[in-house]
């Protein structure tokens with residue numbers, strides 16, 4: 001097992017945002033975290049990349065509590081792309097990607113040839129090589145998102161934590177990114193809103209509702225009409241993708257407003 005959340009709860013000013021969340025992500029597995037707005041996905045991920053400390057419980061990497069590691073050591077193992085990373089600093093794309101190498105250098109210093117090759121490979125993987133010398137502030141939302149993902153890959157982590165990584169991406173880049181994540185051998189915990197994309201690209205899905213884990217398992221087992229209706233408040237028809245065999249959902253609204 002690579003990553004485990006063991007009874008993680010997060011309480012803020014009397015409100016419980018995540019409640020006793022326990023799950024494991026096996027080595028090389030992609031676990032999709034899905035759930036309605038405000039269900040606690042980002043809060044759970046923030047505990048994994050140490051932007052937040054669980055009120056109770058722990059995040060374990062191969063059995064070691066992450067909080068026992070220095071921030072630099074955990075950054076060598078866990079790379080994250082948070083939701084809506086904003087920056088005011090107009091670094092070039094190549095400079096932002098190179099920041100991914102920082103946890104591997106004691107006290108900074110120039111990039112080695114090995115570092116440069118890793119950064120180039122990360123930029124190639126995310127289709128941003130042609131943008132290397134552009135300032136990040138001049139990029140489109142999708143291009144900027146791909147730069148942040150390249151930075152995370154350049155970090156050479158064992159675990160990737162991605163919070164809505166397909167935000168701003170066009171459909172080809174959405175599929176390319178998640179299919180790369182699926183096949184790159186890294187352990188990944190990925191929050192996604194698009195259930196069809198999640199079903200197509202994740203090994204298993206974990207469903208959060210009101211901060212509580214309500215289902216976990218292979219997409220076909222988890223995305224039942226009953227669960228989707230109960231958790232997301234829409235009425236789904238589940239169809240099997242004719243080429244890939246994965247379940248895909250067609251939605252209608254429930255309730256009185258539904259024609």
Ligand SMILES: Nc1ncnc2c1ncn2[C@@H]1O[C@H](COP(=O)(O)OP(=O)(O)OP(=O)(O)O)[C@@H](O)[C@H]1O
Pocket residue numbers: 012013015017035036037038039040041042043044
């Ligand atoms: N610091 C905070 N203080 C109070 N409430 C907070 C705080 N941070 C988050 N919340 C609340 O916790 C709940 C869970 O938020 P979180 O961002 O984890 O949800 P999410 O599932 O990622 O949502 P979304 O799909 O909208 O991104 C939300 O209701 C949010 O308003």
